[in-house]
Amino acid sequence: xxxxxxxxxxxxxxxxxxxxxCTYQTSGFNGLFWYQQxxxxxxxxxxxxxxxxxxxxxxxxxxxxxxxxxxxxxxxxLQMKDSASYLCAVSRNxxxxxxxxxxxxxxxxxx
Amino acid sequence: GAVVSQHPSRVICxxxxxxxxxxxxxxxxxxxxxxxxxxxxxxLMLMATSNxxxxxxxxxxxxxxxxxxxHASLTLSTLTVTSAHPEDSSFYICSARSSGGGGxxxxxxxxxxxxxxx
Numbered sequence: 001x002x003x004x005x006x007x008x009x010x011x012x013x014x015x016x017x018x019x020x021x022c023t024y025q026t027s028g029f030n031g032l033f034w035y036q037q038x039x040x041x042x043x044x045x046x047x048x049x050x051x052x053x054x055x056x057x058x059x060x061x062x063x064x065x066x067x068x069x070x071x072x073x074x075x076x077x078l079q080m081k082d083s084a085s086y087l088c089a090v091s092r093n094x095x096x097x098x099x100x101x102x103x104x105x106x107x108x109x110x111x
Numbered sequence: 112g113a114v115v116s117q118h119p120s121r122v123i124c125x126x127x128x129x130x131x132x133x134x135x136x137x138x139x140x141x142x143x144x145x146x147x148x149x150x151x152x153x154x155l156m157l158m159a160t161s162n163x164x165x166x167x168x169x170x171x172x173x174x175x176x177x178x179x180x181x182h183a184s185l186t187l188s189t190l191t192v193t194s195a196h197p198e199d200s201s202f203y204i205c206s207a208r209s210s211g212g213g214g215x216x217x218x219x220x221x222x223x224x225x226x227x228x229x
Binding site for chain 1: 225
């Protein structure tokens, strides 16, 4: 089996920086994804990490430490439209290639 | 990027009827597609892996006779919710990887289908 843990909710101020953490336990690790999901919509891809380190893409960055089973998503210069759920998802290559999602972190950005 | 289209986006049906949801990969071939279900304020739960030309692989606790999956071609997978009941009301989302073997690459999601069973 596997476990993916992330905080349920976070609140941050417009213009600030927020870090959303994710810890996981899995066999056959094959990469970690972050997705953004607005209410009532399908998830949209943000990042993919398969090697240790930081991947930066505009205002969003994602970090992975495989030895610690840990990742974070960093959002800079927060905007109101960033209010959404952020899903941490782990890809595994045992028992078929599957991507399993964490419960998601609901981020509220306030003015 | 790759496009996955899902239809219908919303469906309301009476209890006891069956509903079919289609998932198409529009600009790539997908030998494997995935079906997820999402209840309000919860995350996506993997229901099954749809394999082109063979039987779907269901996750533990998912009734294969209730959720029929057919992957008839490299671009189409269908999910049929048979004898739907109000507790089946949920957001159903399909996804596929754009890359070939190896299992890497991002998942592209369909728009989702919101099923309401009265």
